[in-house]
Amino acid sequence: MSAPTAWLDEHFIAGNLALDFANTVYRRRPEPGLDLFTGTDAFATWLTRTRLLPGGEPAVTESALEHARALRALIWTVFDAHRDGQTIPATAFAGLLDTARCSTADLAIGSDGSLASRNAYGGLAAVALNAITLALDPPPQGVRACDRCGWFFIDSSRGRRRRWCSMKTCGNQAKVARYRSATRA
Template identity: 75%
Template sequence: MTTATAWGEDHFVAGNLALDFANTVYRRWPEPGADLFTGPDTFAAWLARAGLLPESPRGSATEAALAEARTLRALLWTVFDAHREGRTIPADAFAGLLDTARRSVTDLTVHADGSARPRGPRGALAVVALNGVALALDPPPQGVRACDRCGWFFIDSSRGRRRRWCSMKTCGNQAKAARYRSSRP
């Protein structure tokens, strides 16, 4: 039996919706960790916690929407890994982001002020994909970085632009504790 992920502030540390979505695995390095989308309900709960959909009743997301979410996450990994490494973004991954947004546009309302409001899980995937496209086309000056320990993506908005971890509370403390233990006989 799998347990549902309780989405909290520790899951939203990237500084961008698409990056937070890409970070929905326990870790990316050194090998992929557990998928935090344990089922459609957990996926729907993430969408609600991210503010994309109101708290929705059980069953609002389907297995098909969950499969699309996992595919979108893999596309985001490809795009942002290329960005982080200074490589050209693979055309097929970028096209996949655009295709996800195009397929789901019927579940999305775009208002005159430019805000987009999803009407369901597929519309929420369109918003995430569009956020990924926007970040890829107009990256922040400090770029997209990845945590030294777990591989989660983030935008380094720290004062000195030297952030190394997704969160000081998790990976930062683990790294410092490991360094302390290794310095003791």
């Protein structure tokens, strides 16, 4: 069994809860990399870090972890279509709705629209509701994906030309690769 992921600020660069949830793999391109939900502890820590699971709550179950991975796949499908300007597949969107509907008993919604989950399933409902909201009312700049790793983000840069999930990781790697190819020529 591998060690739980240490969730750092670099894991939360998308500008949206559902997109940060979708980015819980090491990379999405060219093929999915290491799953950062290395186990129930890593998933519980992610939920706690995002304030979707109050501290001291019961442990996250394997079943909840499997539901999380399925929800992540649905979010990938929805926002890959959104990013490419295609119609969102009905089955993927219905899956988001089902996740939100099935887990609403585990979620409290405040009068100000704030969400408080009672357990991991409530956290999944909050993520699904966030994804539904983003899909139905996307920001003007849209949802983008990193040119290198495929992580999603909302481009809030001044010129709306952000290409990488993070300058610290993928941006630096792209610039080094470009420099090396220029020096070889």
